[in-house]
Amino acid sequence: MNQLHTMITKRRIWILTSLAILIGLLAIVAATVSPFKQASTGLFSEQSNQQTEYLRATVLSIDTETSTVKYVDGPRAGTIERVPIPALANQVHREQPGDTIVVANGQRSNSVFDKWRLPQLLLLVAVFFVAIVVIGRKKGIMGTVGLGISIGIIGLYVVPRILDGASSFWTIVGAAYAIAVVSLYIAHGFHRRTTIALVATLLVLSIVVGLAVFSGWFVGLTGSYDETTALLSISTQNIDMRGVLVGGMIIATLGVLDDIVTAQVAVVDQLRKANPRLGVRELYKRGSAVGGEHIAALINTLALAYVGVSLPVILSIVGSQYSYSIPVLFNGEFIAQEVTRTIVSSLGLLVAVPISTLLAAVALCHWQQITDILKTRLRHK
Numbered sequence: 001m002n003q004l005h006t007m008i009t010k011r012r013i014w015i016l017t018s019l020a021i022l023i024g025l026l027a028i029v030a031a032t033v034s035p036f037k038q039a040s041t042g043l044f045s046e047q048s049n050q051q052t053e054y055l056r057a058t059v060l061s062i063d064t065e066t067s068t069v070k071y072v073d074g075p076r077a078g079t080i081e082r083v084p085i086p087a088l089a090n091q092v093h094r095e096q097p098g099d100t101i102v103v104a105n106g107q108r109s110n111s112v113f114d115k116w117r118l119p120q121l122l123l124l125v126a127v128f129f130v131a132i133v134v135i136g137r138k139k140g141i142m143g144t145v146g147l148g149i150s151i152g153i154i155g156l157y158v159v160p161r162i163l164d165g166a167s168s169f170w171t172i173v174g175a176a177y178a179i180a181v182v183s184l185y186i187a188h189g190f191h192r193r194t195t196i197a198l199v200a201t202l203l204v205l206s207i208v209v210g211l212a213v214f215s216g217w218f219v220g221l222t223g224s225y226d227e228t229t230a231l232l233s234i235s236t237q238n239i240d241m242r243g244v245l246v247g248g249m250i251i252a253t254l255g256v257l258d259d260i261v262t263a264q265v266a267v268v269d270q271l272r273k274a275n276p277r278l279g280v281r282e283l284y285k286r287g288s289a290v291g292g293e294h295i296a297a298l299i300n301t302l303a304l305a306y307v308g309v310s311l312p313v314i315l316s317i318v319g320s321q322y323s324y325s326i327p328v329l330f331n332g333e334f335i336a337q338e339v340t341r342t343i344v345s346s347l348g349l350l351v352a353v354p355i356s357t358l359l360a361a362v363a364l365c366h367w368q369q370i371t372d373i374l375k376t377r378l379r380h381k
Contacts, residue, residue: 053105056116057083059095067095067112069103076105083110139187146183153179154251165238172247173209176254180205188262196363197265200356201257205250208257208348212249215340221245221333245337253345256298260349261356264291268360283361291353299346307338 055076057069066082083103095101100116132140158175162168180201188194215221223229223241232239268287271278278286 054113055103055105057081057101057103059097059099059101061097062095067101069101071103072100074105081110083112085112142189143187146187149186150179150183153182162239162244168240168243169213169247170243172243172250176205176209176247176250177202179251180254180258184258184262187258192364193265193269193360194262196360197262197356199363200265200352200359201254201261203359204257204261204348204352204355205254207351208253208344209250211344211347212246212253215344216242216246216249219336219340221337221340223337224333249341249344252341253348256302256345256349257352260291260294260298260352263294264353264356265360267291268357269364272364280358280361280365283365284358287357287361288353291357295349295353298349302345302349303342 053074055071055074057071060068060070060080062068062085066084068080068082070080071077095112095115102113102116104111104113129144132144136143153175158171161171181198184194184198184201188197221242223243223245229241229244232241264287267290268283271283271286
């Protein structure tokens with residue numbers, strides 16, 4: 001009992017120390033980060049070509065059309081100035097005295113750009129990591145590491161390559177396979193169960209890629225369905241917006257696919273351990289029963305997630321001053337691509353259950369024979 005108490009105490013100390021360091025670092029970043037970039041010159045520096053500087057400022061007072069602000073960083077730190085408020089700013093949700101905002105400081109005029117939200121976002125990140133460490137422990141931490149690598153692949157590989165003119169579709173597909181391999185092993189470890197889940201994920205992901213390509217072509221989606229995508233396609237004409245749209249379906253499905261495949265393999269593995277006499281057919285039958293409940297909840301979650309993200313645009317379309325009939329409304333590309341995205345992802349999840357369950361049942365029942373065959377072939381090579 002004393003050893004157990006000592007072990008628990010050491011773990012608590014380690015967790016609390018890690019959390020204190022994390023929160024301290026986030027507090028330092030929140031206090032020192034600034035939207036202002038000092039233009040510098042020199043042998044190893046880069047001269048900024050940016051015509052507009054973004055400066056933090058504290059709101060002192062407001063009226064109908066302007067805000068009186070005091071700059072807190074940049075070349076105007078300490079200066080008090082009246083700054084125009086954009087004409088489209090919502091009066092109800094405008095900044096209030098005491099708020100920190102970002103001011104766009106142009107060559108001809110200044111204007112309120114946005115509220116300064118980064119410290120609050122960093123605090124939410126800190127809370128997120130606290131929950132992961134306290135509740136998820138090692139698994140939660142490793143899952144977060146896998147998430148960080150996935151975001152890194154998208155931010156450091158996918159986005160720059162697409163902006164440089166590389167094929168949007170093939171870049172995203174390659175990244176999706178890389179994310180599947182790296183994130184699974186990092187989050188779940190190098191185990192037999194993880195390898196089975198990876199093989200199942202890659203098989204289902206290949207089916208999703210085919211479904212996404214066919215559906216995008218069949219429905220006639222172009223990838224330019226709102227102001228943002230239209231401006232992007234005009235400003236950077238070397239980007240294949242259809243490839244971005246189809247690739248987005250694949251990435252979105254991959255995020256949920258990891259969940260359902262690993263869960264199915266884990267269920268079959270636990271059934272096998274509980275009763276080693278269960279054969280492939282019985283393992284598949286019992287695992288599929290659990291998967292059916294899981295898939296019903298996930299499809300509903302997926303559809304609601306898409307609707308929730310797109311709700312402002314949906315409201316703007318439905319509440320538009322133009323009179324749309326129901327067929328014309330659903331014929332629009334924005335609604336069409338959301339419906340297509342949901343169907344492609346849901347079909348991918350539907351086929352994931354039988355594929356992952358059957359693969360896990362066969363592999364776990366015949367794991368020794370499979371490993372012996374692979375070892376024999378490797379020796380011959």
